[in-house]
Amino acid sequence: MTAFGEEAHDLRQLSYRRRLGVRIAIGVAFFLARRSPAQMRAVFTLLRKGARAASYGEARQAREAVVTRSLICESRRGCLPRSIAAALVCRLGGTWPTWCVGVGTAPPFGAHAWIEADGRMVEEEEPSSHYRKLITIGPLGEKR
Numbered sequence: 001m002t003a004f005g006e007e008a009h010d011l012r013q014l015s016y017r018r019r020l021g022v023r024i025a026i027g028v029a030f031f032l033a034r035r036s037p038a039q040m041r042a043v044f045t046l047l048r049k050g051a052r053a054a055s056y057g058e059a060r061q062a063r064e065a066v067v068t069r070s071l072i073c074e075s076r077r078g079c080l081p082r083s084i085a086a087a088l089v090c091r092l093g094g095t096w097p098t099w100c101v102g103v104g105t106a107p108p109f110g111a112h113a114w115i116e117a118d119g120r121m122v123e124e125e126e127p128s129s130h131y132r133k134l135i136t137i138g139p140l141g142e143k144r
């Protein structure tokens with residue numbers, strides 16, 4: 001059995017229970033992605049309670065599990081459900097990353113959602129300097 005904090009580039013290396021958790025997290029993420037920002041903030045504020053801050057490795061593992069299972073989440077346009085699902089997978093493991101939504105400050109301009117851990121974006125193509133954060137929901141007790 002492989003825990004989320006360990007290397008597992010193939011989703012089949014995860015236990016059946018963890019694979020099921022990833023699938024459920026993806027489904028819930030697509031549901032939450034259609035809610036308003038205020039509703040998402042309320043849900044995430046509740047979910048992060050009792051969770052410790054996710055390490056970069058744990059957050060990366062959660063993100064990899066999500067993109068391995070969902071082609072939509074793997075695509076550039078799937079950033080919102082991908083970031084939500086990765087945060088939910090982290091929460092299933094007892095951790096919470098910093099979930100962020102922002103806008104590009106350099107071309108191409110547009111909205112983007114991502115997760116951060118240990119103060120850096122998790123597996124994103126552009127550096128954080130390319131975005132201005134509009135919404136962040138980090139672990140409880142995290143300093144901003």
